[in-house]
Amino acid sequence: MDLITLQKVDESNFIACFALKLHDWQEQFVSHPIRSLAQAYVYYGQCTPFAVCSGSRVVGYVMVIYDYDEETYNIWHLMIDKGHQGRGYGRTAMELALSYIRTKPFGSSNRVLLTVSPENHTACKLYRSLRFSETGRFDEDEVELGLTLK
Ligand SMILES: CC(C)(COP(=O)(O)OP(=O)(O)OC[C@H]1O[C@@H](n2cnc3c(N)ncnc32)[C@H](O)[C@@H]1OP(=O)(O)O)[C@@H](O)C(=O)NCCC(=O)NCCS
Numbered sequence: 001m002d003l004i005t006l007q008k009v010d011e012s013n014f015i016a017c018f019a020l021k022l023h024d025w026q027e028q029f030v031s032h033p034i035r036s037l038a039q040a041y042v043y044y045g046q047c048t049p050f051a052v053c054s055g056s057r058v059v060g061y062v063m064v065i066y067d068y069d070e071e072t073y074n075i076w077h078l079m080i081d082k083g084h085q086g087r088g089y090g091r092t093a094m095e096l097a098l099s100y101i102r103t104k105p106f107g108s109s110n111r112v113l114l115t116v117s118p119e120n121h122t123a124c125k126l127y128r129s130l131r132f133s134e135t136g137r138f139d140e141d142e143v144e145l146g147l148t149l150k
Contacts, residue, residue, distance in 0.1 A: 003054075013058055017058060021081055029120045031076075036061065037049055059084040066109075072111040078097075094126065098130070112146065115143065
């Protein structure tokens with residue numbers, strides 16, 4: 001199996017990020033990289049968008065963003081292309097995103113937050129297995145999960 005890496009989105013890979021596709025029923029769960037990268041432009045001083053790569057092939061996307069008000073890291077818009085799901089890429093992408101956060105690229109916080117639809121059973125299972133747990137807060141119809149890095 002090719003090495004799975006997170007590569008910062010740049011001119012070499014952004015078109016491949018634009019081409020990522022989900023199953024129709026998954027589109028409700030996450031913003032597409034096209035929209036996410038537009039947000040990354042707005043929040044350019046506090047976020048890093050990544051292509052998830054298997055070897056040189058872009059198979060997914062994820063963004064790490066720092067909330068300077070709450071002093072927390074957030075993981076946004078994780079997605080693996082529908083043709084590459086179920087092979088461990090999502091789990092590895094999350095582990096790599098957490099490793100990146102451990103380098104404290106923006107602020108010194110150890111706290112990581114994300115939100116997920118309770119109906120998104122695959123993502124919920126993945127996050128819980130990485131020890132994320134409910135914070136008790138909600139963002140519209142999504143639950144917030146948090147993890148404190150050791
Ligand atoms: C959620 C998502 C990123 C997971 O990526 P993936 O590469 O398919 O997942 P992985 O192969 O790494 O598997 C992660 C876990 O989910 C489980 N899983 C994967 N596919 C599954 C499926 N179809 N049904 C049930 N569980 C599944 C696996 O059991 C695995 O757990 P394990 O490692 O203990 O076996 C991917 O399904 C996706 O892009 N979904 C649509 C977008 C989305 O919902 N993003 C999350 C927004 S919060």
